Each structure stands twice: as C-alpha cells, then as structure tokens.
Amino acid sequence: MAAKPEDYARVYAAFTAPVSRYDCGRKCAPHNEGTPVCCSADHAVPIVDKSEYELLKSRTDLWHDYVPKDSAGRKIVADMHASCAAVECKGVQFCERDNRSMACRAFPFFPYFTRERKLVGLAYYWDFEDRCWILSNLQVVDRDFVREFVAAYEALFAVDEDEREGMVEHSASMRRVFSRRNLPIPLVGLDGGFLAVEPRTHVLRPARVDEFLRHGPYRDEPPAPAAG
Ligand code: SF4
Numbered sequence: 001m002a003a004k005p006e007d008y009a010r011v012y013a014a015f016t017a018p019v020s021r022y023d024c025g026r027k028c029a030p031h032n033e034g035t036p037v038c039c040s041a042d043h044a045v046p047i048v049d050k051s052e053y054e055l056l057k058s059r060t061d062l063w064h065d066y067v068p069k070d071s072a073g074r075k076i077v078a079d080m081h082a083s084c085a086a087v088e089c090k091g092v093q094f095c096e097r098d099n100r101s102m103a104c105r106a107f108p109f110f111p112y113f114t115r116e117r118k119l120v121g122l123a124y125y126w127d128f129e130d131r132c133w134i135l136s137n138l139q140v141v142d143r144d145f146v147r148e149f150v151a152a153y154e155a156l157f158a159v160d161e162d163e164r165e166g167m168v169e170h171s172a173s174m175r176r177v178f179s180r181r182n183l184p185i186p187l188v189g190l191d192g193g194f195l196a197v198e199p200r201t202h203v204l205r206p207a208r209v210d211e212f213l214r215h216g217p218y219r220d221e222p223p224a225p226a227a228g
C-alpha cells in the first residue's frame with residue numbers, strides 16, 4: 001500500500017502550522033549567504049514521494065527535478081528509495097506556502113520511533129546542527145506545529161507502511177550516531193515537552209531544554225524566549 005496524490009493533498013491541507021512563531025529564516029540566512037538553509041539545495045535537497053511529486057506538478061510549476069552539481073548531490077540521488085524523487089523549488093522568493101513539500105513543512109524534524117517501534121516525539125536531522133537555528137533553540141517549537149506534524153505523519157503511515165519503515169530506520173541510525181558521540185538524543189515530545197534518549201541504553205527520560213547542546217554560530221547567541 002502506498003500513499004496516493006490525494007492522500008498528500010489531504011495531509012497538506014491539515015499541516016500548515018509554521019515550526020515557530022519566529023521567522024527562523026532570518027536567523028539562519030545571515031550565516032548562509034542570505035538564504036534560509038533549508039530553502040537552498042546546496043544544503044538541503046527535498047526528497048518527495050513520487051505520488052507527492054505528482055500532486056505538486058498538478059498544482060504548481062514551483063518544483064523541478066534536482067540536478068546534482070557535485071559528488072554529495074549525486075550521493076543523495078543514489079541513496080534515495082526508488083519510490084522517491086529529489087526535487088528543487090524555484091527559490092525562496094517564489095515560495096508558495098500551500099505548495100510546499102512535506103519535507104519543507106516538517107523540516108528540521110522527523111518522527112522518532114523507539115526500538116519498540118513506538119512514536120514518541122520529533123527528532124531532528126542532526127546533519128544540520130551547525131546551520132539550522134531551530135536546533136539550538138528547541139524551546140521555540142510551537143505546539144500547534146507539533147500537533148499538526150504528528151497528525152500528518154499518522155495519516156501518511158496509515159496509508160503507506162514504507163513511510164513508517166523509513167522513519168523507524170532513520171531513528172535507529174540516529175541512535176547509532178548519538179551512541180558513538182555519547183550524547184543523548186534531544187526530542188520534542190508529542191505534548192510539546194522535551195525528552196532525551198540516553199546513548200547506548202536508549203532509555204527515554206524527561207528532559208529540560210537547557211541541557212541540550214547548542215551548535216555552530218548559535219552557541220554564542222543568547223537562547224530565544226520560548227514559544228508562547
Ligand atoms: S528551519 Fe532551520 S534551516 Fe530552515 S529556515 Fe528555520 S532556522 Fe533556517
């Protein structure tokens with residue numbers, strides 16, 4: 001069973017909340033030659049399901065196939081599941097909120113599953129720790145975003161088991177990476193609170209946001225006030 005274009009249309013309609021009340025693009029763009037990191041294919045190439053791409057192409061000319069420019073780009077395309085496509089939009093000045101991909105809407109998070117395959121929260125794409133401002137300011141993540149994020153993925157998982165499997169595998173990869181680092185995995189819990197996954201034991205416990213590391217250029221900035 002796989003998600004169809006109409007499933008994505010339904011999910012898009014109910015997943016519109018921004019990740020934060022802050023315009024976070026203004027926070028990371030100064031460190032990325034003026035462009036928000038997640039809206040630049042030099043940093044983040046959206047991977048979409050082919051059904052999702054079909055829906056997007058029927059609604060807009062915002063998106064085109066991503067053409068790799070270097071070995072990192074070619075690896076992204078080579079590693080992709082056969083049911084997916086790597087895409088690129090026309091650029092941040094042409095963004096159409098209603099025609100953002102799931103990758104745009106969910107960034108910088110993915111659904112985190114425990115070893116027991118239980119969905120317990122939102123984990124982040126750790127490769128972006130040094131570039132995405134949100135990852136050093138998890139307190140700004142909005143509860144409406146968390147609620148819509150979880151509902152959107154639950155709806156997708158209900159019609160596409162591969163989607164769930166991909167996230168289960170990505171969660172396991174994150175456990176391996178953070179165990180090697182000997183650091184807890186920071187999670188935004190389903191209720192908007194914070195959790196940590198201990199390295200090696202993978203025990204899940206409540207956490208305070210101020211125990212999570214801050215990264216890159218954001219380490220030296222004062223933390224942003226929490227979401228209201
Ligand atoms: S989600 Fe992260 S990378 Fe994207 S605009 Fe916000 S701070 Fe920048």
Ligand code: SF4
Nearest residue numbers: 039089091092095104
């Ligand atoms: S569609 Fe909008 S949010 Fe998505 S990558 Fe393009 S500019 Fe960024």
